[in-house]
Amino acid sequence: MQSNNGAMRDPTIYRCKPEEHVRTGMKYKVYPTYDFTCPIVDSIEGVTHALRTTEYHDRDDQYYFICDALGLRKPYIWSYARLNMTNTVMSKRKLTWFVDEGLVEGWDDPRFPTVRGVMRRGMTVEGLRQFIVAQGGSRSVVMMEWDKIWYTALESTNLVPVFISTPVVVEEVEVPLHPKNGDVGKKNIWRSAKLLVEQVDALEMKPGDTVTFVNWGNIKIVSINKKGATVSEIHAVLDLANLDFKKTMKVTWIAEADAPRAACIPVMTVDYDHIISKAVIAKEEDWKNYINKDSVQYTKMLGEPALRDVKKGDIIQLQRKGFYICDHDYQAKSEFSGVETPLLLIYIPDGHVKETATSIILLSCALRPPVKLFKPLQTAAAPQAAVNAGADALALYKAIEEQGNTVRTLKGSDPKGEPTKLAVQKLLDLKKQYKEATGQEYKPGQPPAAHVAEQPQAAAVPSDDIMKLYTAIESQGETVRSEKAKDAKSEAAKAAIAKLLELKKEYKEKIGQEYKPGQPPKSTSPAAESPTTVNASALYAEIEAQGDLVRKEKAKDAKSDATKAAIAKLLELKNQYKEKTGSDYKPGQKPASAPPAASQVDASSLYSQIEAQGESVRSEKAKDAKSEASKAAIAKLLELKKQYKDVVGEEYKPGKPPASAPATTPAASAASASDATALYSEIEAQGDLVRKEKAKDTKSDAAKAAIAKLLELKKKYEAATGQAYKPGQPPTPANTAPAATPNDEAALYNEIQAQGDLVRQEKQKNAKSDASKAAIQKLLELKKLYKEKTGQEYKPK
Incomplete structure (x- = not known):
């Protein structure tokens, strides 16, 4: 139990499982654990090197301890990195x-x-x-080689006949399997006066155009007949003498002929999308919420006769469509059903974007709902009015934000991979379009101004309902953090996270944008603040959110690419903030149009900081009174007390906060605001303490005590101000005067209760410690102060 390694402290080696076993039935109810079994089996079976992922590194001591205790030979443990893949599960x-x-x-x-x-x-x-x-390494893996054989297949939906008026001999000719590599082999194709092309190619043709039909030559289009928006037939003449192929449109085709060997075969292609819709799922998220239940796209095609020779396992390339592997070869008569069985081809993702994917989806949308295999690049059309321009700019702004998230995800998995490069290029294109549409560079946290001006008119949901939803998200976020602090994998934590995600989804549906901490929804009334103030506030909130992300990434892996990218973005945001406001970003000091509060607020804030720092000093002393951390905490406490004396004019005394202003109505209001500000500062300081303790040991008693006190302070803040604590939003002075005495009594009563809890915690650790004595002394002073204010002894409810 004294080991520094948690895996060595009373490890579990047997687990009770009172359910039927597949082989032994109900004979046994106790089974050895993986950690206990591994060293025994490895040693007895002659394993020389045990290959284990790095997540088991802390259990290596336990592995060798069991070998030593049982007198077994110790295999050598070799640790290696765990393989993680995006958009799937590995368990x-x-x-x-x-x-x-x-x-x-x-x-x-x-x-x-x-x-x-x-x-x-x-x-x-x-x-x-x-x-x-x-x-x-980070180099991308090449799945395909360019020496694979090429074939032709056309989508069978809405094929367009091309009638050649020039006399054509129906014949079978031999052509190379690969247009640029004759060593691969040859295949037979048919030529006739009636050819079939895909609707998407037919729509691109115009009368008078010269079109190159691959593996034949140039053909000149004479006329095109249409039925509505689709092409019904095309008439053309051969132009084989024209050998200029540089600027012509290239199409794939299949000939219709009466010869039995010229008959085309049915082909079914299958495109598989990711089975998990999100690239990387966080530990606290439920992976079942991201299951892609519509991840298969079937497309019926018509294949050239040469595809009859393709067998199961063959890898081929359909011209202008991509690489496929044969999953089931073509059978004119199935041995099971006696009917014709199509050739089944599975699309191979080779890292390239399919150029024809968009047209195929558009072509088939009238017959079946399209499956979103790819996201086509959305370019903004030229604006015809100011409203359209604002809408286009906003759409581009949101597209840039989404693409930025995609780039960060891909960089985290493979910074130098081909998908990452394509995503970065798309992001740059979007930013270029944004600049052309708005006349200015894209800046995170600053949506286009035209949309901001029109936003109040477009609000369809009452602002009160949105504000209630925003407050509910804030409150639920606190619940999630509280549950995760107790047990991140508990059912209560999962339920709280699920509810939070549901609230955020509802918020996005109502307001049209993602929930952002520290950025409450704006009311429908005209804004009084200048654009500079609004932009600075938005940047401040974004820096707060990015700071949280940096801390999360550092907790996972401080040296990872994701951490470095998050830090780089944080520094960039801070530079923008300094350019916008003229001052450096400071946590807890949100930019405001109003002048700073009076010296009374400063005194109360200093008093609260001294209280919090005193707790920190006692915590450090309890661990090691002579440590560097203790000395630094004491030095900071002395500095705060010196500042307090300079502001107030007298020494700091525990239990005696700075006196409030004279008892007039405005002064009473100021005192109430002062209390709220003091509580706000105390919460900020306590939050820093919580982060420090969690960085040392998340499950330590000190961390739990700090979290408990933080929750209590937030509860007191809500009771005093009537609203939940929100980071980056200090309380503003009220215009009307609340009753001072009952609030003071209630605040003092709550403080006595919190101090009582702290006393009990310290006594459980060590009743005779300095921390226990200091906590008891402070409790007695608070009770004395309560009696002076109320005229009666403090009595717990």
């Missing part, structure tokens, strides 16, 4: 759940990160080997 338990629920086809589903799954989707053995070898 066998979670993968089993997908199979059991019937959401996938089986363990060889192409969406699964299993060997059978990736092999079925087109990964070669050599490619898989290279992927594992390159796991420690």
Whole structure:
């Protein structure tokens, strides 16, 4: 129990599981744990090197301890980094759940990160080997080689016939399988006076155009017949003497002929999207909320006769469509049903964006709902009016924000990968379009002004309802933090997180933008603040949120790329803030149009800081009175007391806050505001203390005590101000005068209760410690002060 390694403190080696076993039935109810079994099995079975992921590093001491205790040979432990992949799950338990629920086809589903799954989707053995070898580096893995064979297949929906009026001999000719590599082999294609092309290609043709038909030559378009918006047929003549292919449109085609060997075959292609819609799921999030239940896209196609020779496992390239692996070869007569079975091809993601994906989805949207396999780049049309310009600018602004999140996610997984480069390029294009549309550079936290001016007119939801929803999110956020501090994996914590996500979703639906801490929704009345103040406040709130993100990333891995990216963005935001306001960003000091509060507020704030620093000093002394941390805390306390004396004119005395102003109505209001400001400052200081304690040890008694006190202070703040504490929003002075005496009595009563809790905690640790004595002394002083103010003894309810 005295070990510094938590894995060595009374480890669990057997677990009771009172349920039926698949092999032994109800004979046993107690089973050895993984940690107890591993060293025994490894040693007995002759394992020389135990390969374990780095997450088991803390348990290595326990592994060797069990070997020593049982007198077993000790294998060498080799730690390696855990393989994580985006948009999927790696846990066998979670993968089993997908199979059991019937959401996938089986363990060889192409969406699964299993060997059978990736092999079925087109990964070669050599490619898989290279992927594992390159796991420690950042270079992208190439799945496809350019020597694969090419074939032609057309989407069978709305094929357009092209009639050649020039006399054509129906014939079978031999052409290279690969247009640029004749060594791969050859295939047979048919030519006739009637050709078939896809609707998307037909729409691009115009009378008089010269179009290159791949593997034949140039053909000149004579006329095009349309029915509504679609092309019904095309008439053309051969122009084979024209060998200029540089500026012509290239199309794939299939000939219709009466010969049995010229008959086309049915082809079914399958595009698999990610099984998990979010790239990286945080530990506190429920992965089941991000299951993509519509991740399969089937497309019917018509294939050229040469596709009859493709067998299961062959990797081919359909011209202008991409790489595919044959999952089931074509059968003119199935051995099971006796009917024709189409060739089944699975699309292989090779890191490139499919150019024809958008047109295919648009073509088939009238027949079935489109599946969002790709997000086409949205360019802003030229504005016709001021309202349209504002809407376009806002759409671009939101698109830039979403693309920025995508870039950060991809950089966290592979900073130098091809998908990352494409995402960065798209982000730069969006920013360029934004500048052309608005005339200014994109700046985070500063939406286009035209939309801001029109926003009050577009509000369809009463501002009171939105404000209530915003307050509910703030309150639920506190609940989530409280539950996570107790047990981050508990059911209560998961339920609280689920409710918080639901509230944020509702907020976005009502207001049209994401919830941002420290940025309450604006009322529908005209704004009194200048744009500079609004922008500075927005930047301040964004810095607060980015600071939280930096702390989270540092807690995971201080040296990761995600942490570095978060820090870089934080520094950039702080530079923008300084340019906007002329002063450095300071936590807890939100930019305000009103002048700073009077010296009375400063005195109360200093008093609260001294109280909080005193608690910090006692906490450090209890650990080690001679440590550097203790000395630094004492030095800061003395400095605060010196400042207090300079402001108030007298020494700091515990239990005696600075006197309030004369008893007039405005002064009473100022005193109430002063109390609220003091509480606000105390919460800020206590929040810093909580972060320090959690950085040392999240589950320590000191951390729990600090969190408990922070929650109590927030409760007192809400009772005093009538609203929940919000970081970056100090209380503003009230215009009317609340009753001072009852509030003071209630605040003092609550402080006595909180101090009583602290006394009990210190006594449980060590009743004779200096911290216990100091806490008791402060409690007695508070009770004495309570008696002086109320005329009666303090009595607990």
